[in-house]
Amino acid sequence: MRKSTGGRTRPTLWGATALVSLMTLAGAAHGQQYHQAPMLDGTDLPPVEERLPANPLVVTPVESVGTYGGTWRSALRGGLDNAWIARTVAYDGLVRYNREWNEIVPNLAESWEVSADATTYTFHLREGLKWNNGTPFTSADIAFAVELFSEPSYGVGGFIKNPSNPVTVEVVDDTTFKFVFEKPNGVIMDELASVNGFTVVSLSKDYCSQFYPKYNPDAAAQAKAAGFETWELWMTDRCSWATETIRWANPELPMMNAWMIDEPLTGDASRATFVRNPYYWKVDTEGNQLPYIDHLSMRVSDSLEELTLMALNGEIDFQDRHIATVANQPLFFDGQEAGDYRLGENVPSNMNTMVLQFNMNHVDPKRAELFQNKDFRVGISQLIDRQEIIDVIFTGQGEPFQAAPRPESPFYDEEMAKQYTEFDPDAAAAAFEAAGLGARNGDGFYTFADGSPLVVTIDMISTVRPEWIDMMELLQLQIEAGGIDIELNNIDRTLYYEKRPAGDYDAQIWQGDGGLDVIQEPRYYMANGDESVWAYRWAQWFQGSRPEIAEEPAPWAKEQMDLFNQLRGEGDPVKRDDLMKQILAIAKENFPVIGISLPGNGYYIARNNMRNIAEPMLHAYLFPTPGPYDPFQWYFAAE
Structure with a gap:
């Protein structure tokens, strides 16, 4: 077995100007004092120490330890613009890429081993992880997600449904499980570290099993009573099982991300909002539970002109998607002082x-x-x-x-x-x-x-x-x-x-x-x-x-x-x-x-008081920029 707490994927792309690596992989020191955001004070939540896992992921900020508060404003171009949410909210799989995009590092899984023949991957989750509703996140959730995505009525599923090399999940205990492939799989770690890695950590068995006949014999009847012809349609509506387009439409759906759904993204929504997850499992180097920013607010509009005007007026705090076009660049460059924002550099992965x-x-x-x-x-x-x-x-x-x-x-x-x-x-x-x-x-x-x-x-x-x-x-x-x-x-x-x-x-x-x-x-x-x-x-x-x-x-x-x-x-x-x-x-x-x-290098727009944003950023979808640069450690500095 090859044991790993991180794995190299390709030669460094960034050379001597490589960004400082973000991850401190060791757990918090014994006796670490943890702190929470002021917005959580006075709530009936358990103490922050009980909401965090035994070994939280410690994240080194890009520039400095941040301060809590504020709302990050951005925009979606229409109600099907899920990619921006995937890139800002959802990049939290079992593993992830580091900021240089040259190594796979721990995330929800704190370590893993690979068999010599690359057919068995054993993962060890952090002990005490919890969904945003406080229920435990365990190996059973991984097995459940693979089981659901393996259903014939679910159309896609990446490596889960690869007919030439099927996978099974073996649950060892609450924090240990194995992906076992029929044949060697040398690329699974890159799949799990990419934006696609969200799939296997996206379904809470405790919540979603109520819609599945195997665990709820009355699921079909209850689906009809709820207005759905089949349990599959019910599952799709509640757990976004078969389509990405409604993944962000159910505020009850448990998540493991830094922010959770507040105002859902529905077909007629004019805004989608997210609020901090009080059970998020990452802290900074001083024991402050992340994220720093309290809320995300995304304007939903089909009008590119409206989104561009919002940015020029200083009504967008960070964004590149849709608005950072070649035609807009001179406008945004000239409007920096009036809009109180700056332009940062994106290095595209597109060729x-x-x-x-x-x-x-x-x-x-x-x-x-x-x-x-x-x-x-x-x-x-x-x-x-x-x-x-x-x-x-x-x-x-x-x-x-x-x-x-x-x-x-x-x-x-x-x-x-x-x-x-x-x-x-x-x-x-x-x-x-x-x-x-x-x-x-x-x-x-x-x-x-x-x-x-x-x-x-x-x-x-x-x-x-x-x-x-x-x-x-x-x-x-x-x-x-x-x-x-x-x-x-x-x-x-x-x-x-x-x-x-x-x-x-x-x-x-x-x-x-x-x-x-x-x-x-x-x-x-x-x-x-x-x-x-x-x-x-x-x-x-x-x-x-x-x-x-x-x-x-x-x-x-x-x-x-x-x-x-x-x-x-x-x-x-x-x-x-x-x-x-x-x-x-x-x-x-x-x-x-x-x-x-x-392509020439691209750009992003960031408010001048928004801190811990890396520059330049490698920009891709599988490396879902800005997700790998950890927006949960961005913060608003006092002006």
């Missing part, structure tokens, strides 16, 4: 401002054949004047770049990042000829080989990145000048996702995930999951989750999948990295998707 994905699994065989042809994709790439896009849209920030690991990544390959990025219409014409396109018609556009019209429709969602509209309009002009007729289709996000299983779409765009989190987010390097839009049906073949639409992949894609299965079963991180390099080499050779440019 691209936009990735263009042609659907190789199109239901139209003629289109599928064309989009699978590498020469066609190369020709499209060589028609894109990336420098014009960078200069016009991003005021010169960034550089031409394909879908490839970022320069800061240990997987960086300059040839992969720069291939086919030169604007070269003559080379594009030669590539189209090699791809077998027909001659140009009277309008100057290429046809299919049989002479039929070729029009490529590119789906987009402008609400995700406002700059995509301008990018795509420029890109359309550039590609059409080279002879490919392009139509832009700006659609609703729901429809955008619904089109994928049907397979009846030409191309879609998205941002360039996987620049630093290369192994964890390989969607553009291989067809590994639902976000590999360029080969959605190959990904279903790999996952085994939708056999009715799965298609057998091309030999090169199957080779990648074999390598990735080896990687997932490899316990040695050096060998995992070598396998990933082989996967990337195949991606480099076959060029499945087209990138535009390497």
Whole structure:
């Protein structure tokens, strides 16, 4: 067995300027005096010493020990904007990443051991952990969550529902349990340390078992009495079991986070609020129970203009999501003094401002054949004047770049990042000829080989990145000048996702995930999951989750999948990295998707009196910024 209270995941990304590590892993010294927030004084809660575990997690503040109080104001763009809550409230799994994103460190679990064959992971919870309602948090809650997420009627579940390597949970005692896999699992710790790690610690057995027939034989009847057709719908409503969209809609749902639901996020909410969890299990170096900030208040609005105006008026204390756009940056820079805020730097994990994905699994065989042809994709790439896009849209920030690991990544390959990025219409014409396109018609556009019209429709969602509209309009002009007729289709996000299983779409765009989190987010390097839009049906073949639409992949894609299965079963991180390099080499050779440019650094907005905020921050979703920088130790300094 390999014993650990922390595990290295990849070489340091930040070099000599690495931020100071946040975690003091040892427990509080014997006889430590604990303190609570003044807002809890005079309540009928047990003393703070009884609410904390025997070994609270001691957190070293970024700058200084803080003071209690205040409300952190931010905003959500619409009632389905759960990602901001996940990044600010919910980053508390069994383990977590440190601030440098180069090590996995203890969290709810204070230690763990890994079997030599990487099939058994034994975790030890902190003794005396409690949900925010005061009931014990134990190994039984982990087992219950895995049991619920394993239900066939629950659609997804990450590693819990991986058909190629199922997991079972063995409860040893209240604080000890084991994840036991059928085959080696070398990547589970990264899964648990990411934003996805919230899943296995999100369901209280004491509360949620009342909705489950196995533990409550009357659950089906009680569900109907409560107005639900099935117990599954009842469970979904009360425990957010089957959908992320209502996870924050039930104030009764127990949580282990620093703040708990106060005003829920419902479909018609104009605001969602959170209040400190009196049973939160972390303290600072002086024994002050965290968090420092009492309340979180999130305005819910579909209007980007309203959110931007709130920030300019000093009505947002910290935020980057939605408002920190390229177009807004000059406004926010000029408004710092009037709004009493500052701009901090985000270093993105994204490797691209936009990735263009042609659907190789199109239901139209003629289109599928064309989009699978590498020469066609190369020709499209060589028609894109990336420098014009960078200069016009991003005021010169960034550089031409394909879908490839970022320069800061240990997987960086300059040839992969720069291939086919030169604007070269003559080379594009030669590539189209090699791809077998027909001659140009009277309008100057290429046809299919049989002479039929070729029009490529590119789906987009402008609400995700406002700059995509301008990018795509420029890109359309550039590609059409080279002879490919392009139509832009700006659609609703729901429809955008619904089109994928049907397979009846030409191309879609998205941002360039996987620049630093290369192994964890390989969607553009291989067809590994639902976000590999360029080969959605190959990904279903790999996952085994939708056999009715799965298609057998091309030999090169199957080779990648074999390598990735080896990687997932490899316990040695050096060998995992070598396998990933082989996967990337195949991606480099076959060029499945087209990138535009390497993003420049982003920014966040923070009120001038908000302290303990790190700068710069590495910015990602799997490393759910700002969560790994511990907002629970942020505080408002006296002005």
